[in-house]
Amino acid sequence: MKQSIVKIENLSHRYSRDWAIRDINFEIDQTGILGMLGSNGAGKSTTMNILCGVLNQTEGNVYIDGIDIRQQPEEAKKLLGFLPQNAPLYLELTVNEYLTYCAEIRNIDKRNIARAVAEVMEKCGLTHFANRLLRNLSGGYRQRVGIAQAIIHKPKLVVLDEPTNGLDPNQILEVRKLIKEIAEERAVIFSTHILSEVQAICRDIRMIENGRMVFADTMDAFNNYIMPDTMLVFMDNPPPTEELAAIPGITGVDPLNDRSIRLRFNTSPDISKLIITMSVQKGWELKEITLEKGSLDEVFAQLSNKTSNR
Numbered sequence: 001m002k003q004s005i006v007k008i009e010n011l012s013h014r015y016s017r018d019w020a021i022r023d024i025n026f027e028i029d030q031t032g033i034l035g036m037l038g039s040n041g042a043g044k045s046t047t048m049n050i051l052c053g054v055l056n057q058t059e060g061n062v063y064i065d066g067i068d069i070r071q072q073p074e075e076a077k078k079l080l081g082f083l084p085q086n087a088p089l090y091l092e093l094t095v096n097e098y099l100t101y102c103a104e105i106r107n108i109d110k111r112n113i114a115r116a117v118a119e120v121m122e123k124c125g126l127t128h129f130a131n132r133l134l135r136n137l138s139g140g141y142r143q144r145v146g147i148a149q150a151i152i153h154k155p156k157l158v159v160l161d162e163p164t165n166g167l168d169p170n171q172i173l174e175v176r177k178l179i180k181e182i183a184e185e186r187a188v189i190f191s192t193h194i195l196s197e198v199q200a201i202c203r204d205i206r207m208i209e210n211g212r213m214v215f216a217d218t219m220d221a222f223n224n225y226i227m228p229d230t231m232l233v234f235m236d237n238p239p240p241t242e243e244l245a246a247i248p249g250i251t252g253v254d255p256l257n258d259r260s261i262r263l264r265f266n267t268s269p270d271i272s273k274l275i276i277t278m279s280v281q282k283g284w285e286l287k288e289i290t291l292e293k294g295s296l297d298e299v300f301a302q303l304s305n306k307t308s309n310r
């Protein structure tokens with residue numbers, strides 16, 4: 001089996017008195033996108049900054065492709081590219097000048113710099129803007145430049161902290177497409193507090209809350225986890241509660257008022273189709289049916305409880 005590109009063991013950090021992260025463990029495959037999800041202040045940036053060698057951890061170990069980042073920071077950093085939350089762009093430089101500068105500080109051989117810059121501009125769709133000042137680029141293109149600087153030295157691991165923050169919907173789609181392409185040949189860690197971002201492009205998910213890892217699995221497993229298990233129905237002529245409770249798969253019936261009822265179920269959400277059919281057959285006059293997916297806050301709360309109960 002190939003060695004993991006990232007291995008984090010019992011990672012904990014405190015800035016002063018309180019722990020910002022506590023006992024984080026995970027490993028990452030050599031390619032693909034891992035989503036790091038957590039609400040504001042959960043501990044994502046702390047974890048990323050330690051992972052990228054910007055911050056020294058209080059406890060625990062981080063290995064990049066088997067290299068301990070604390071023991072051999074220079075070697076480990078050669079293998080990774082980082083786009084921090086606020087990318088350090090020099091707005092008075094052109095795209096070409098800025099990426100050339102980034103190539104130099106990444107110690108790319110002088111003879112290869114022009115080619116590396118041309119290649120990365122091509123990959124990130126920046127060639128047309130080579131001579132444009134960064135200050136005159138849109139937010140989406142600035143973000144592309146931020147991503148370009150993170151991959152110019154062809155690292156095995158790219159860490160992107162909230163890369164789609166502040167972009168409009170079209171720009172978000174374009175940046176997502178670029179990230180997917182980048183992840184075909186390397187590992188990408190994508191940090192965000194927006195669940196739908198992770199659902200859109202990540203194969204695996206790690207969820208941090210209050211400094212602790214509360215979920216670590218595939219995106220498919222996560223989607224199953226947050227599958228809805230209640231629906232809200234609105235009927236002009238609802239049947240007696242017992243009749244609804246007798247439907248196979250319905251595990252609870254909570255009338256909210258004369259016409260609104262919350263139904264709990266333990267089968268697939270497709271049970272809503274059965275309710276619609278029955279309503280037509282039996283004249284319940286169903287007007288509205290809504291599956292109630294847990295909000296991210298609820299999912300966090302549920303997962304946190306699960307973890308602390310373990």
Ligand SMILES: Nc1ncnc2c1ncn2[C@@H]1O[C@H](COP(=O)(O)OP(=O)(O)OP(=O)(O)O)[C@@H](O)[C@H]1O
Nearest residue numbers: 015016020038039040041042043044045046047193
């Ligand atoms: N330099 C610092 N000094 C003291 N405490 C800090 C510092 N940076 C972060 N913290 C605290 O550590 C905890 C984790 O913060 P962190 O920035 O890692 O979270 P985050 O998940 O990245 O949130 P956000 O998305 O808002 O950046 C928070 O309680 C935060 O207040």
